[in-house]
Amino acid sequence: MGAKMVEFNGWDMPVEYPASLGGGIIAEHMAVRTGVGIFDVSHMGDIRLAGPQALAAVQHISMNDASRLAIGQAQYSAMLYPAGTFVDDVIVHRLAQDEYLLVINAGTREKDFNWVRDNTRQFDCAVENLSDDYTQIAIQGPKAVDLLQRLTDADLNAVKFYWVTRGWLGGLENILMGRTGYTAEDGFEIYIPADEQTSARVWNEILAAGGEFGVVPCGLGARNTLRLEGKLPLYGHEISDTINVWEAGLDRFCKMEKPEFVGRTALEKAKAAGATRTLVGLEMTDRGIARDGYKVLDSAGHEIGYVTSGSPAPFLKKNIALAYVPKEFAAIGTQIKVEIRGQGAGAVVVPTPFYKRPRAAA
């Protein structure tokens, strides 16, 4: 498509599509906020756990409570190291009575699969790496449901947020479609057979059907700015093997009432000790763009933390960032600085998520 490609964790991925296709990061971002965009996210990994003890296995390796999932329901969760830090974040789908699908990140696919396999050996359940079997396409935006409905017999409006359905799609039978995404917008992520011919055909059918909705193909650039506006964490940035759940502020996805899961003991101790740093949202008040890795300074210019993700926010039209800072700097309205090319540029702690989609959209 003439897209600008970049190597991302061993995958050749489009950063953005050319303006002739309605692309460019800002245009792609705006299409998802106001219309619909589609993303080739086939780099995402998929791990299937099936068997009599599949639930017990999922409960052991993830911090959310998978026992609450009805068949067809999904939840945001994470796999943790014994230290309470992140192996990866994950969406857990319950596909059948004793069958779960974990959707994981590209950069951590092998690590994640090995982790799941090695930590579920004591359970009567099969663990399969299906990452190469599926191509994942995300259709995102307020018009995503209307667009995808043109191509499937499944009743998409009946599918609630974080639930899945199956149906015909582009001549294929029994295609899994989840009302999930990484854009802070309504939409679906669909899982189609990975052979190039099939995935290319479905991609093109979605683009063709999306003409009347002004669909725009979107790359990794817009995916990043969209998820940042929605404060959705990215592995290696807001979460990593050196950051724990409390620091990342993902408390509500971590169910300490579960008697046991990998990382729980350390998290209990960390909770008692209290987090010393926390993730905050920043908005630049001076001219300048905070970028990943930039230093955060107090008003006197002392280094107090660092930016995990920073970018211009195309929809909000502000320069925003997520950063780790000591707790005493986390209050909304706190004035701090971000070091940009040797100079401290003013920023203020703001409420997050930066962007929340209008209620009526779902």
Place this chain on the structure above:
Amino acid sequence: MSYPTDRKYTKEHEWIQVNGNSATVGITDYAQESLGDIVFVEVPKVGAELAVGKTFGTVESVKAVSDLFAPASGTVTEVNAELATAPEKVNKDPHGAWMVKLTLKNPAELDALLSAADYEKFVAEEAGH
């Protein structure tokens, strides 16, 4: 896009148009295309001294930060203030949306720069990588 023949080019993708002892500097179409949506342009104030080959400013797109390298040594006489509020003009008209004007210190430095034809060849090779 074809590159105007009334100016010279650097391998860092700046252009410089000379008029007597003064010159106008901007970035090329290839540069704006590679960067994508430009959202921030920072250049030095009038009176600043630029040294050939050294950074003198910054251009940022949504996804990337890129330094500006001085195509020649000289003193800044004018900056394009419009780009502070409308940086997207660099995407729309890269060879018109200039960044700074200079008084040249040593016009002979320009001899080392690329002609439009040579620059076009250079970027064709870069793009092929």
